[in-house]
Amino acid sequence: SQTIHQWPATLVQPVGSPLSLECTVEGTSNPNLYWYRQAAGRGLQLLFYSVGIGQISSEVPQNLSASRPQDRQFILSSKKLLLSDSGFYLCASTGRGLNTEAFFGQGTRLTVV
Amino acid sequence: AQTVTQSQPEMSVQEAETVTLSCTYDTSESDYYLFWYKQPPSRQMILVIRQEAYKQQNATENRFSVNFQKAAKSFSLKISDSQLGDAAMYFCAYTSYNFGNEKLTFGTGTRLTIIP
Numbered sequence: 001s002q003t004i005h006q007w008p009a010t011l012v013q014p015v016g017s018p019l020s021l022e023c024t025v026e027g028t029s030n031p032n033l034y035w036y037r038q039a040a041g042r043g044l045q046l047l048f049y050s051v052g053i054g055q056i057s058s059e060v061p062q063n064l065s066a067s068r069p070q071d072r073q074f075i076l077s078s079k080k081l082l083l084s085d086s087g088f089y090l091c092a093s094t095g096r097g098l099n100t101e102a103f104f105g106q107g108t109r110l111t112v113v
Numbered sequence: 114a115q116t117v118t119q120s121q122p123e124m125s126v127q128e129a130e131t132v133t134l135s136c137t138y139d140t141s142e143s144d145y146y147l148f149w150y151k152q153p154p155s156r157q158m159i160l161v162i163r164q165e166a167y168k169q170q171n172a173t174e175n176r177f178s179v180n181f182q183k184a185a186k187s188f189s190l191k192i193s194d195s196q197l198g199d200a201a202m203y204f205c206a207y208t209s210y211n212f213g214n215e216k217l218t219f220g221t222g223t224r225l226t227i228i229p
Contacts, residue, residue, distance in 0.1 A: 038156075043119075101160055102150075102158070104157065104158040
């Protein structure tokens with residue numbers, strides 16, 4: 001099975017500062033990778049997903065961007081954080097074809113102050 | 114685009130009773146997977162049960178079972194003999210397994226409370 005490493009677990013950043021959240025995957029190759037955001041007590045909003053290196057699909061226009069510099073590395077970034085960027089961010093990975101169970105990181109709780 | 118709808122933001126059930134969580138989805142594809150995930154207060158996502166669309170038989174995992182109605186695009190989760198540890202957010206999710214269209218889409222979730 002896959003293991004998803006996501007860090008940091010908690011982050012407090014001032015408005016206007018940059019952001020970089022990193023996610024790495026072990027135990028598989030060529031996964032589909034996802035970034036979700038979850039507001040308190042709410043559902044999972046898909047932000048970005050990637051089917052391969054350098055291939056990023058954006059689901060929601062926003063202040064964030066994503067990159068996939070390596071097969072098992074997925075990075076969520078922002079040049080200038082907004083208060084509305086606060087939330088719980090989850091990285092997820094799925095295999096290809098019939099192996100589609102999703103594996104999740106532990107999440108990052110981001111507070112923009 | 115695929116969408117997943119959970120119309121029950123909150124549900125509650127007495128301990129040891131049975132509860133059913135609803136999920137509907139919209140897709141033009143014929144080959145896909147459906148999932149139910151559980152998210153306890155720790156926020157770790159836990160796979161509860163999975164259903165392949167090509168299988169007519171409903172999936173079952175111990176106390177958890179689904180009612181999969183492909184024509185109606187409905188995928189409900191039944192929890193039997195509810196336990197205190199079942200209290201969590203439950204998310205219904207969809208993914209196609211056609212290459213290039215494997216986006217994993219979640220519903221908005223149902224918060225399940227177990228009443229002792």
